[in-house]
Amino acid sequence: MTDQDTGRDDVRSGRQPDSIDSADPPIVPPAKSGQTIVQPPAAEQTRATEQADADVDRNSDAEADTASGTAPVDTAPGSQPTPTPPADPTPSAEAAERKVVQPTEIIPADTSPSPAGGAPPATIAPERFQTVGTKSMSIFSGGGFHPKMVRWKRMLAEIGELEPTLKPESDSDLRKRSLALRYRAMAGEKLGKLLPEAYALVREAGRRALGMRHYDVQMIGGISLFESHIAEMQTGEGKTLTATLPLYLHSLVGKGAHLATVNDYLAKRDAEWMTPIYTMLGVSVGIIQTPDDQGSRRKSYGSAVTYGTAKEFGFDFLRDRLLLRAQNRIQTEMLGDGGGGFSDSGDKPVMRGMHFCLVDEADSILIDEARTPLIIGSIEDTVRDQIVETYRWASEHASEYELDEHFTIDDDTKQYELTARGRQKVRALPKSNLVRTMGLVDLYEYTERAIKVFREFLLDRQYVVRPGDKGVDEIVIVDEFTGRLAEGRKWRDGIHQAIEAKENLEISVPTGQAARITVQDLFLRYNHLAGMTGTAATSARELRRIYRTPVLRVPTNRPPQRKRLADRVFGSMDSKFKAIVDEVKTIHETGRPVLIGTRSIDKSEILSRMLQAIGIEHQVLNANNVAMEAEIVADAGQHGRVTVATNMAGRGTDIKLSDEIVDLGGMHVICTELHDAARIDRQLIGRCGRQGDPGSYRQYLSLDDDILKGGLGPDKAEKLKARGERLTSSVDSYAKLFRRAQRKVEKKHFRDRMVLLHHEKERKKMQREIGQDPYLDTPD
Numbered sequence: 001m002t003d004q005d006t007g008r009d010d011v012r013s014g015r016q017p018d019s020i021d022s023a024d025p026p027i028v029p030p031a032k033s034g035q036t037i038v039q040p041p042a043a044e045q046t047r048a049t050e051q052a053d054a055d056v057d058r059n060s061d062a063e064a065d066t067a068s069g070t071a072p073v074d075t076a077p078g079s080q081p082t083p084t085p086p087a088d089p090t091p092s093a094e095a096a097e098r099k100v101v102q103p104t105e106i107i108p109a110d111t112s113p114s115p116a117g118g119a120p121p122a123t124i125a126p127e128r129f130q131t132v133g134t135k136s137m138s139i140f141s142g143g144g145f146h147p148k149m150v151r152w153k154r155m156l157a158e159i160g161e162l163e164p165t166l167k168p169e170s171d172s173d174l175r176k177r178s179l180a181l182r183y184r185a186m187a188g189e190k191l192g193k194l195l196p197e198a199y200a201l202v203r204e205a206g207r208r209a210l211g212m213r214h215y216d217v218q219m220i221g222g223i224s225l226f227e228s229h230i231a232e233m234q235t236g237e238g239k240t241l242t243a244t245l246p247l248y249l250h251s252l253v254g255k256g257a258h259l260a261t262v263n264d265y266l267a268k269r270d271a272e273w274m275t276p277i278y279t280m281l282g283v284s285v286g287i288i289q290t291p292d293d294q295g296s297r298r299k300s301y302g303s304a305v306t307y308g309t310a311k312e313f314g315f316d317f318l319r320d321r322l323l324l325r326a327q328n329r330i331q332t333e334m335l336g337d338g339g340g341g342f343s344d345s346g347d348k349p350v351m352r353g354m355h356f357c358l359v360d361e362a363d364s365i366l367i368d369e370a371r372t373p374l375i376i377g378s379i380e381d382t383v384r385d386q387i388v389e390t391y392r393w394a395s396e397h398a399s400e401y402e403l404d405e406h407f408t409i410d411d412d413t414k415q416y417e418l419t420a421r422g423r424q425k426v427r428a429l430p431k432s433n434l435v436r437t438m439g440l441v442d443l444y445e446y447t448e449r450a451i452k453v454f455r456e457f458l459l460d461r462q463y464v465v466r467p468g469d470k471g472v473d474e475i476v477i478v479d480e481f482t483g484r485l486a487e488g489r490k491w492r493d494g495i496h497q498a499i500e501a502k503e504n505l506e507i508s509v510p511t512g513q514a515a516r517i518t519v520q521d522l523f524l525r526y527n528h529l530a531g532m533t534g535t536a537a538t539s540a541r542e543l544r545r546i547y548r549t550p551v552l553r554v555p556t557n558r559p560p561q562r563k564r565l566a567d568r569v570f571g572s573m574d575s576k577f578k579a580i581v582d583e584v585k586t587i588h589e590t591g592r593p594v595l596i597g598t599r600s601i602d603k604s605e606i607l608s609r610m611l612q613a614i615g616i617e618h619q620v621l622n623a624n625n626v627a628m629e630a631e632i633v634a635d636a637g638q639h640g641r642v643t644v645a646t647n648m649a650g651r652g653t654d655i656k657l658s659d660e661i662v663d664l665g666g667m668h669v670i671c672t673e674l675h676d677a678a679r680i681d682r683q684l685i686g687r688c689g690r691q692g693d694p695g696s697y698r699q700y701l702s703l704d705d706d707i708l709k710g711g712l713g714p715d716k717a718e719k720l721k722a723r724g725e726r727l728t729s730s731v732d733s734y735a736k737l738f739r740r741a742q743r744k745v746e747k748k749h750f751r752d753r754m755v756l757l758h759h760e761k762e763r764k765k766m767q768r769e770i771g772q773d774p775y776l777d778t779p780d
């Protein structure tokens, strides 16, 4: 069975969209904050879950509307709704979505250099492309051509026709053409009209600058990306090169085109790899890296094309927004498109707006990370220390101030105010370095508050001190009307903290959640959104529902030769690992490289010890150094190489095979356990059989695997584990059970994401109603 078959099975089984891991903490930017980690709102609330379930159902019903562009798009203020994909006019769409997606037709690879003086023929068979998901349909289903594909094929032919004209031209001619295109785009000509020439230019630049001429399938992928699709391209099919097409085209209007990927390493690698193409066309490239300061970020965003991580794009958006608010410009910004036109001197936003974003590893960014909002805390660690120390300092001296001499109390407002002598006293008191760096006005305020608390807030009257949940004593307010304890309530304006200082308790400086945004909101703010991934088909429904981006499955350039070997199921991890080691030994003896993926570091180490015990030399890859990891994985295809890696190794790394290895049958991948999302498994599998290379993979399972606990519940998992302990041979027929468990886990994560989405939606709606900014006025 080939990998293609596997993908088809997934669609057939109606698998729910994928996800990974259990609920992650929200992500906070390391460089700027070091501040707050706040859990996503009340994901645990059952009521909300039910509500979300209801939403899910409603959404399913609403999907037909969405596809025809009538459903409301939930976008933040100032943003343009993400363009709704064109309605799908194929009459059999509804029926087709439940249809089994047919295997991709295998046609000869498009590797021929373009014939001199003649455009290469457009070799794409229309039936080779499929949009997938709830509105799934094959492009050539039911005997009718899909109109979208007919149009795209026409475009492909137009691009091809330009090739003989461009080929003899000099590099500077190409550049001039590129400049002319930019003028036309800036003058308002529709990008769709410029597409054929723009794509032909990029293809020619790719051929000249990198020796890589975009394949026809990549061109079609590129066209679909321009039209706001998620292009599902198998691992190793050249997403990096494909991305240059829509990025170049969208960059022409001068509003910036962003490529969002999963980590700094990939952002840099891809940008640097593709830069010769952009340079040839006179297009500047910027790279955002996490440690960058505001100046270099601004410069990178100022480039025509900007590569960076989704997280950094999110944090920059939030920081800009905070800045705009500080400068009282948020009102204007909220009315506009979120960028451009800032002429003030001094601090300026780093982003130019959110015009087009192409999301690489779209399922990972748009789905997996969608459960963790990006949060910027308003208080940095040093500032927090300073605040705490000032509270203590003010409290220590509060009893030394005399009424009328050092301070007065306003009879009406009950406000405390220092007199000139009082202020003089504040200045004269000894202070630590941290307190000294606090502004004088602040010191007066802290002092006035401390005096008030000293005189008016009495222990066991207004409040009591009790051991709190976290084992530390805390202040609990006594309700002045009922005399009962008002659990969980806090005084505002620093009074609560001043009382904590007075009682010498831990001071609960608020985290000051300054700004937050969910991944959904972030990407829906872009005027145009598209994505690429190796494994979107199973998430197609979710992607379409949330982002209005239909998924298009792009066929491989060459026929896939990856072989799936039958799953093996064992009673326990021990017997499973023994069988794995046996398989490694057998394949290793042939010289074929073997890549073994594990779910956790400790398991990779166990396997490593077992391999060592039988004298098989191998590399273990569980380090956090992504750059080094990529290097090790890149070498994993060499003769006799054995690599044990955690799933991190499954992403974004190209494993090149020598002719000798190809002749031997390519690389063999061993998956030692199922991940929470089938997609992660497929990423690992995708390390072999790239670009039509031969390769094979096998899934190993055991009855004590974590997936059973997550998917079937602890009771059932325990029973299976006990049964497994008694087993002496493999039970391969149990494999289906594991896939079912995986689907259940995926479903649960899907629901979690929907709950978050629901809460965020409600919160934003409520905040807008009361005139707040949903990104900045976030509740702690």
Ligand SMILES: Nc1ncnc2c1ncn2[C@@H]1O[C@H](COP(=O)(O)OP(=O)(O)OP(=O)(O)O)[C@@H](O)[C@H]1O
Pocket: 211, 212, 213, 214, 215, 218, 233, 234, 235, 236, 237, 238, 239, 240, 241, 534, 651, 652, 653, 654, 686, 691
């Ligand atoms: N048009 C082309 N001509 C020649 N080589 C190509 C072409 N397109 C892609 N390649 C090669 O294919 C390999 C895979 O490319 P790339 O890493 O972009 O794949 P990918 O789809 O991003 O894979 P993954 O999902 O694993 O990250 C690279 O070695 C690249 O050089």
